[in-house]
Amino acid sequence: MSAFAPARRLTRIFDTDLWWSFTRSPTVVASAVIAVALIGSAAFAPWVAPHNPFDLATLNLLDAFTPPIWLEGGDARFLLGTDDQGRDVLSTILYGARISLFVGFCSVLFAMTLGVSIGLVAGYAGGTVDAVLMRIADIKLTFPAILIALLVDGIVRAVLPRELHDRIAIWVLIFAIGISNWVPFARTVRGSTMVEKNKEYVMAARVIGLSPARIMWSHVLPNVLGPVLVIATLQLGFAILAEATLSFLGVGVPPTQPSLGTLIRVGNDFLFSGEWWITVFPGTALATMVLSVNLLGDWLRDALNPKLR
């Protein structure tokens, strides 16, 4: 009986309203396919990419500034051309997207953990605790996210020696983006928690003397996670963009591990000298990735909203 359980779970997914609303919109299916393809090829970049752009042995400066394959002077080895150091643009995009996605996922995860915890405590405790936490959230919202990220990065740069900073730069970036995005999670979770905590199942748990922490974790949390999923999806696009912005400004990941933002910045220098492909293709990849993720997030928000069904 248990051997069939996974198969049955799979059919259950295909039976749901969610799946039905998914298949009904070609836009959503298309963006899901694109998102999965981009994320998949970025995640498996070392196996998918035609070259390893970081392997100095295979680089040849004579290959520099090769245009894309369909233009005059294109080379069959470099589908989307090469950059100023003879690196294959397609490969750098895949490797770069890998870093962008890693930073995006990790910072959303961090923002989600922080925001959900703060929202749960504020909503469940209420009163002064709630007021203090929400005022902190209000104050946080008065600073643009990029400013906070720049601030965090600046402080870390000033405090740590350069070598150490380069090694942990990616984690600083994740922290900086995450810390500037926890408020939407906290607000949403606080609201749903305030609704859930007055329901009788929470009272039933209080009657048997469970601690507030235990009630928040095992009773309230599972019931407030639905909207969190939607926000996380929407925030993923934002986090990827924030990373690209910071890297474009030169305060993101070090050039030795270029993300999409770094690639765009580097390629920007050659835009007016005619080698447009060095910056346009990473830019297109970034825009496509963020757009498909955002479209998925929008659909998820509508599909999970019972009032819009």
Added chain:
Amino acid sequence: MPPDGARSLVTEALVEVEDLAREFDISRPWLFRVLNGEPRRIVHAVAGVSFTIPRGTTLSLVGESGCGKTTVARLVVGLYRPTRGRIRFDGVDLTALAANDAARAIRRRIAMIFQDPYASLNPRWRVRDIVAEPLRAFRVLEDERAVAERVAALLGHVGLSPKDGEKFPHEFSGGQRQRISIARALSATPDFLVCDEPTSALDVSVQAQILNLMKDLQEELSLTYLFISHNLAVVRHMSDRIGVMYLGRMVEVAPTDALFEAPRHPYTRMLLDAIPDLEMTGRRRSPVGGEVPSPIAPPPGCAFHPRCPFANARCRSEVPRLRAEGDALVACHAVEEGRDAA
């Protein structure tokens, strides 16, 4: 100390509630109050209620919405801290309990059944975990195998199949959910069940099944019930004694038959007159006149005086106390003075 004659009664009581009161502060935020010169606003949800429940019997609390019966239920199970008064359970003062193992042992013996079976079961939990939760919380059974056996037995006991433990609450009807609720309440083998309108959210056809199940369980497990309801028919079926509440106070406590045959308090009479009666179809029933006054600013004296046909000057100034009147306790100046003949 109570006189000797009363002592045997006292020792038989499982639950004794004395002058229980609870106020809620519903004032606006401090800054708003200061700016607008508004006073604090306090709701006297329960304003000094006393009753005792003998072991193995059912006391019902009835009254209109907002009379404080649900607040009493929540005070008794410890969801709210009382503003004033005592709740003694088997001789132990619950209001003075510290949070320790002794308190846990007492709390294990008190369980609650809630009004809305659609809200009282966590939608994300499997039924077997819902029913097992008190067992785990009070560490009644340590061994998971024993827990599973106990859950299966409990589900069978309340008329469900042990296989239902695998399902989620949304796969059940309202009546079945209330059975799950009862199974959960019984799982840690309590002596005392507080039932807050357990059937008011159910179809009439299902209400009787749940009520009969509760009566059978009471007999079998010698349970004591505090039963909250606004449905007088349900209350008549379930209770040994009935307490009638009005605006946070108890106005009459009487054995069930006595209350229905000879209601004393004018409010109780009003409530009973409003019951639909099959034999009297077509007769215009006398409605309960007037509205319940606001518990924020309750009327002085007897809270019922604005709606009472027998009210006089004393009723408007002096709060009546519960007095023995035959086998009932009644809080009414008119009954006391014999000017209640309609």
